[in-house]
Amino acid sequence: MDERYALALGCRVSVEAGLSATRVNWSVGHISGEERTRPEQGAKVVPFTCHRCRRNFCVTVESRAKARSKRLVYQAVGWALLISLLVTVPMVVHLGGQTVDENDPGATGQLGILLLLAAVGFIGGLTFVQVGRAHAGVRKFRLVRASGKRTVWVEGHRLF
Template structure:
């Protein structure tokens, strides 16, 4: 699995063999020092696959929830029948999750490479919480 930080001028470094590793690097554009957290290739691959599977399951669940929602939504409901209203609410929530969360997970899985937490190393050696507007990848 390729990761973008390895292609920086510093020569990069290989992925860690166990756990997460924090790697220091220098930005080729602004020449400032940064640190990034890199996951093992196995962990990054597993996270990517889990996101893909859950995303596809949510998208495919639309094949069942939307027709059921249409069928139950067209029925007349007796007064005081809270069960029917609860079923419609549950199906609507599942359909909304399938429409919103499913594609989001699929998109996130395609972007996940196991490299995260880009932090600027200040002159005094401390690290910032995050760096806004800086793209190394």
């Protein structure tokens, strides 16, 4: 992660609906330069204009230290969840291979909990690792209206 940052803004060109999928075509413009530096502390709001439709937008850019620490926390949580699979999967295999009494109602309760923990560890771990790798410290993408108010929903645009 560097002191300078770049934004890749996508403006929706067309939407093609098919039988099984919808295809969205984007016009992507890159916004960068010498003046695009991160703040020393906290966060700052950065205004910019869409390259295609000339609408005004703004994003909140985090400081380098805050963005780096968030990235490390996301990745640490993700790897911890993935490492937890080294415990839960062997326990699932061990308990799944045992024979149990048909009349024992608590015999399969532990197996269900371990299967749930293994699924959460796998899905959550991969998600947190990917979010950590993709985190760039740019958030709160907003459309700035003519009155100066910022919207929460931005239609037809996205950051890549």
